[in-house]
Amino acid sequence: MKKNTKVTTSGNTRMFFRMVYGALFRRRSRALMAVLASAVGAATLFCLAAVCIAVPAQMNQEMRAYGANLVVAPIERGDHARRDIDNAMVEHTTEMVTAKSSARHACYRYENVRINNASYLMAGIDPSQVHALNQHWNVTGHWPSPGKILVGRDLADNLGVSIGSTVEARFLREDSQEPKVAGQWQKDQIIGAANYQIAGIVDTGGAEDKIVYATLADMEHVTHLKRGTDVIEYSSSAVGPELAAIADSINEMTSMGVRAQTVTKISSADTRIITMLQTLFWMISLVVLVLTLVGVGATITSMVSQRRSEIGLRKALGASAASLASEFFVESGAYGLLGGLVGTGLGYAFAYWLCSSVFGRALIFNWWLGISSVLLSAIIAVIGSIHPVVRASRIDPAVVLREE
Amino acid sequence: MTEGNDERHTVQPQVQLLLDLEHVSKIYGDVHALDDVSLQVNEGQWLAVVGSSGSGKTTLMNILGCMDTPSQGSVRLSGKALEDMSQSQLTDIRKDVIGLVFQKFYLVPHLTALENVMVAQYYHSVVDQDQAMRALERVGLVDRSHHLPSELSGGEQQRVCIARALINEPKLILADEPTGNLDEANEKLVLELFQQLHEQGTTLIVVTHDALVASCAQREIMLSHGQLVGEHWNDDHAHQAYLAAGGRSALADVSGGIPVDLLTEDLPVGFTGSVEEGVPRSISQQ
Numbered sequence: 001m002k003k004n005t006k007v008t009t010s011g012n013t014r015m016f017f018r019m020v021y022g023a024l025f026r027r028r029s030r031a032l033m034a035v036l037a038s039a040v041g042a043a044t045l046f047c048l049a050a051v052c053i054a055v056p057a058q059m060n061q062e063m064r065a066y067g068a069n070l071v072v073a074p075i076e077r078g079d080h081a082r083r084d085i086d087n088a089m090v091e092h093t094t095e096m097v098t099a100k101s102s103a104r105h106a107c108y109r110y111e112n113v114r115i116n117n118a119s120y121l122m123a124g125i126d127p128s129q130v131h132a133l134n135q136h137w138n139v140t141g142h143w144p145s146p147g148k149i150l151v152g153r154d155l156a157d158n159l160g161v162s163i164g165s166t167v168e169a170r171f172l173r174e175d176s177q178e179p180k181v182a183g184q185w186q187k188d189q190i191i192g193a194a195n196y197q198i199a200g201i202v203d204t205g206g207a208e209d210k211i212v213y214a215t216l217a218d219m220e221h222v223t224h225l226k227r228g229t230d231v232i233e234y235s236s237s238a239v240g241p242e243l244a245a246i247a248d249s250i251n252e253m254t255s256m257g258v259r260a261q262t263v264t265k266i267s268s269a270d271t272r273i274i275t276m277l278q279t280l281f282w283m284i285s286l287v288v289l290v291l292t293l294v295g296v297g298a299t300i301t302s303m304v305s306q307r308r309s310e311i312g313l314r315k316a317l318g319a320s321a322a323s324l325a326s327e328f329f330v331e332s333g334a335y336g337l338l339g340g341l342v343g344t345g346l347g348y349a350f351a352y353w354l355c356s357s358v359f360g361r362a363l364i365f366n367w368w369l370g371i372s373s374v375l376l377s378a379i380i381a382v383i384g385s386i387h388p389v390v391r392a393s394r395i396d397p398a399v400v401l402r403e404e
Numbered sequence: 405m406t407e408g409n410d411e412r413h414t415v416q417p418q419v420q421l422l423l424d425l426e427h428v429s430k431i432y433g434d435v436h437a438l439d440d441v442s443l444q445v446n447e448g449q450w451l452a453v454v455g456s457s458g459s460g461k462t463t464l465m466n467i468l469g470c471m472d473t474p475s476q477g478s479v480r481l482s483g484k485a486l487e488d489m490s491q492s493q494l495t496d497i498r499k500d501v502i503g504l505v506f507q508k509f510y511l512v513p514h515l516t517a518l519e520n521v522m523v524a525q526y527y528h529s530v531v532d533q534d535q536a537m538r539a540l541e542r543v544g545l546v547d548r549s550h551h552l553p554s555e556l557s558g559g560e561q562q563r564v565c566i567a568r569a570l571i572n573e574p575k576l577i578l579a580d581e582p583t584g585n586l587d588e589a590n591e592k593l594v595l596e597l598f599q600q601l602h603e604q605g606t607t608l609i610v611v612t613h614d615a616l617v618a619s620c621a622q623r624e625i626m627l628s629h630g631q632l633v634g635e636h637w638n639d640d641h642a643h644q645a646y647l648a649a650g651g652r653s654a655l656a657d658v659s660g661g662i663p664v665d666l667l668t669e670d671l672p673v674g675f676t677g678s679v680e681e682g683v684p685r686s687i688s689q690q
Contacts, residue, residue: 011531018515022516026515313512314512314527315495316504317498317568318498319527320495398472
């Protein structure tokens with residue numbers, strides 16, 4: 001039996017993986033235990049981490065639906081001359097706000113109009129923008145559309161109108177100079193007038209309840225005037241210092257003629273809740289990580305102890321401690337990888353169900369998190385096997401011959 | 405057992421020592437598992453070690469197999485003192501020089517017969533599947549090469565164990581009760597394999613309770629309570645050649661230098677029935 005010199009060490013590599021394959025797939029019941037232990041850990045960790053990442057993002061999104069956290073208005077001057085923000089400046093400001101974080105915005109142009117001879121504030125808007133920014137508004141009926149307006153609850157009560165009613169709005173010369181507070185009695189030349197059907201009534205409990213919302217085109221029609229916007233509201237994903245930095249960057253550009261102000265109440269609440277949630281979830285994740293390590297370690301310890309005689313035999317056949325350790329580490333890593341794949345899938349399914357049931361939104365699979373989860377499972381399995389494998393590699397090979 | 409002696413003329417005139425044990429003891433607390441054992445084994449010799457349970461046979465095997473070290477005394481394998489070697493060197497000796505056959509086979513349960521043979525190649529040097537297949541062919545198991553141990557009979561498992569032991573062409577094969585779990589037919593197969601190995605010049609040391617297995621060996625020694633208490637040669641030619649080459653009787657020290665085995669030629673094989681309180685008749689008569 002002379003040795004074939006053509007045989008290379010690739011045969012040894014193949015043999016190495018044949019041994020690992022045999023251990024994995026021909027000892028199914030025992031391998032299943034280790035894979036299950038890893039899978040449970042991976043599923044729990046992935047689910048927690050996915051929720052930990054998704055919940056603050058969802059919370060942020062939800063918070064942003066509760067209105068703007070950054071308001072931009074023209075800088076007022078002492079001459080009481082009317083200022084507005086033209087479209088180019090709206091675009092420029094929006095670019096600055098969205099440069100570092102995503103944001104939604106809505107533009108508002110305000111004019112005083114007369115309805116039943118009483119003065120009310122009318123906002124010319126893009127309904128889709130305002131709707132997207134203020135999803136918490138309680139709107140009965142529909143948002144404004146051409147020829148149809150949305151009126152505040154208080155205003156509707158004052159006018160005694162309901163959805164489907166028609167009102168006439170007139171725009172006077174005096175009102176074109178400067179907006180006045182609602183309800184002021186004025187006599188002046190009528191510049192424009194139009195009849196609007198009430199499409200819906202908005203009830204927020206705030207200033208919106210006293211305003212008439214019309215499409216910008218309708219406002220331009222009744223005022224016979226095209227001009228820029230009075231206020232831009234932003235709902236930015238940036239919070240805290242990041243949001244303040246955006247506002248500062250706008251305010252430093254005095255040549256823009258606008259001033260940005262953060263709506264601190266909602267931003268700080270948002271930040272605090274998100275931070276609390278993140279801290280809570282990460283702490284739970286850490287505990288689960290430790291428990292997983294203990295569980296996987298205990299399972300592999302049990303498996304290694306069941307294979308003492310095999311380890312003794314391998315040592316008797318000339319296996320070095322390093323060779324044995326590498327075999328068991330690769331085997332453990334494979335258990336971890338398999339368990340990680342299964343667990344990550346299960347974890348995603350559970351996290352998906354959780355997000356769907358709580359937020360009513362689908363959870364997009366985070367590939368980085370998925371890959372990290374699988375790799376972490378493998379690493380945990382290897383770490384968990386260090387102690388039993390080191391002990392096993394010290395087994396006295398004489399144990400296999402000790403039985404007389 | 406003189407019938408087979410004529411066929412055992414394989415001892416070379418120039419005998420070289422493979423193993424040389426001098427006053428070896430293994431002590432666990434107050435227990436002397438081996439007690440002052442001296443033994444020489446020349447290359448190509450087939451030696452049977454007999455003795456009752458607890459006599460120290462396995463301890464001796466572990467020491468010879470570089471899996472244990474003596475508490476006292478010296479063991480030289482191919483002229484190298486084992487007691488001076490590190491664990492790593494002992495591991496190298498074990499995989500390069502020694503082939504092990506166990507009573508309980510100790511096959512890796514999740515590897516096929518072929519892979520079990522290849523495991524020994526893997527730890528020794530380079531895996532060669534064709535060579536492993538030839539080893540299985542030699543033990544008559546080619547058609548069972550892809551079966552797991554659980555799918556093999558006891559005899560087949562032992563033959564896989566033997567194929568594994570011989571795959572790296574070891575100088576020395578240590579077999580611990582190799583037929584202990586086999587029926588008569590399989591025992592015969594295993595002994596035939598040993599005979600072939602012996603004829604090819606492989607040194608065989610077989611621990612056994614079985615008188616038939618012991619009688620197949622050229623030489624038998626007996627252990628009792630850790631002491632070497634008897635020696636018997638089944639092959640006169642081998643014995644003479646051994647002595648002529650300067651080989652020493654295992655009982656030379658025990659019996660004050662007299663080659664006791666020469667006085668005990670008529671001892672029954674395996675010394676069973678001729679032991680008085682653990683001491684063979686030949687010695688008790690001294």
